[in-house]
Amino acid sequence: MAIRYSEALGMIKSVAEDRIGQEDGRDIEVVPLEDAIGRTAGEDHVSPAATPRFDASTVDGYAISSAATANATKKWPVTFIVRGTITSGEEPRNTLPSSGGGIPSCFEIKTGARLPNGTTGHRLDACVKAEDVVTTAFGSQKMMTVVEPIPTNANKRTAGSDIRNGEVLLEKGDKIQPRHIMALASAGITGAAVRRTLKIAMWSTAELQTTGASIYFLIAAFQELGAHVDFKGVLEGSADAQSKAILPQISNAAYDVVVTTGGVSKDLTMALTTLNARIRFDSVAIEPGRSVLFATLPTCHGETPLIALPGSPVATAACFCFLVVPFVKQLSGDRQGVPKILKMQAKHDFRDLSVSCPVQSDCFKHGWIQRNTRGEEYVQLSPDQNPAKVSHFAASDCWVHVPRGHSGSYRDTLVYCYPHTPGNFI
Structure with missing residues (x-):
């Protein structure tokens, strides 16, 4: 039975918190300022002195x-x-x-x-x-x-009129941007303490001809989050063969997360069972991407998470943004994005929203943020939400989360909007 999206999200964040609790201090490294851009601050950075130091x-x-x-x-x-x-x-x-x-x-x-x-x-x-x-x-x-x-x-x-002695210039969890680099350099700080780069092992569970678009999307999206992806190829063969392919990648704790795309096959589920994996969920009440699996695999170093994503590219993108990203951000200590809350507007009519967004599910759609003649923002869904088609998704400028239990009317429903800007994942 499919669990609610809120439950799935809670499980994912709980596993990330458990992994953070197992850290031994080696998850923070100091890098030169010129190498810190885009990394996540591992601690608060305070100014060692007031600036400027002189008039x-x-x-x-x-x-x-x-x-x-x-x-x-x-x-x-x-x-x-x-x-x-x-x-x-x-x-x-x-x-x-x-x-x-x-x-x-x-x-x-x-x-x-x-x-x-x-x-x-x-x-x-x-x-x-x-x-x-x-x-x-x-x-x-x-x-x-x-x-x-x-x-x-x-x-x-005037001396001391800019930065105060002890002032926090960069907070733990901030994604480091050029403006942070400027402030740190002004205070005489030459290095930044950052979270280490997360390492992702990724497989396709279907032929590359089918999953190619999803694979390229995932590699790019992980890179935008500051993570490193090792693509391992197609996870094929029997359940036993798949378990033998996965085991070396988790046994030495080389990877923080294992991700597959291409759907959840019977062989994959059996392979996880062979590896004594704890399957946290294998179906979530979301559209698209209901058949998404989250499991943890036991190792001598704790548990390694595995997330199996759908095969359709837009469904993969939706599950990545609303399930994988929260896990990665929680694990890396990065800040969660804050959505805009806007009203929806249908382009041609106000047909029943329940036709495309079942009331019992959380639905993730792509669309555009618009302004009316009064300057008020609203959101308009892309006309074609087929998860196998990428053209309308590529042309959109935001993700739209239509929450479970919505009103059923385009005119009255408030939705959460996440613009497609770097670092604005949830």
Whole structure:
């Protein structure tokens, strides 16, 4: 008897949790930042210090004392003596006292360069853009003149104003993106602690001519999740032959998950029985993909999960996204996706939804997210949901989960929508 989708999902996540509980710390590795993109953070990453570590200029211009410019006007400009040039990466300099006659000092400064330290004379606490001043020379001495007041901290990045000491820059379970890399690098962190790459063993239970599209989809989809797939070919022959093919792949715990596509054959079920597998379920009240099997195979290292997927490519894709992905994300510590909740709209009429989506099942359809004239989003199902046809699925922009026990009307049913964007699996 087919179990409910919610029950199947609960079993899958429970097995993943059990496997996480058996980890011994070797599931986390530290990789250089340049190799961390797309990986899952294995722990929280905190900043070891506040940034920036010093006051710095945000422009090419001049480091000045804002107080010295308080009364500057075009009629009564303020002139500074330029004491040198500071470039990015230089050690900090001390401010210089005013020269004779009360003429204040300044430094030419480059973007990102550190403002001078010290308290002698006027403190250099602001920067003025090069294009906003007039430069002159008095003999060999360069001079600079401003004609309006410059606010305190103008064009200056204040020490500690960006990242706080101890601030979490990357949370455990985050999929690492370029913006995370930027924050980590800004804080001086050069490596990221990530979950190790999951390894998947995959077989086809039918001829490759039949399952080729499903195999290519699964390899690509696993790669998008950051997992590595070893395709083992066709799992063929008697139940005994199949069990002998599977056993070496699970006995040394080389793989985290075993996946098959092409349907659940009698020989496969018997092979699992031979391997003393615990079949958690072999039928789920979902459309498409009702005949999907989930089992755990005992090894000396615990239990290795096996998921047997249907043969039709779109059914394979649906079961992957709504059964396999939750398992992989739970096992890898990755965050689960959050769906949009939208109303459905039929393209031509409001026929009974129960015809294509049985009320007693959770149904997974492909479609498009649209906007009406008021800017409100709704979802429209693809016109052809045949699980053996890929053209409409390939043209869609989202998965639609029509929940069990729906209203039976297109007009009234709320559904869960998962846009086809990288990392947006459930």
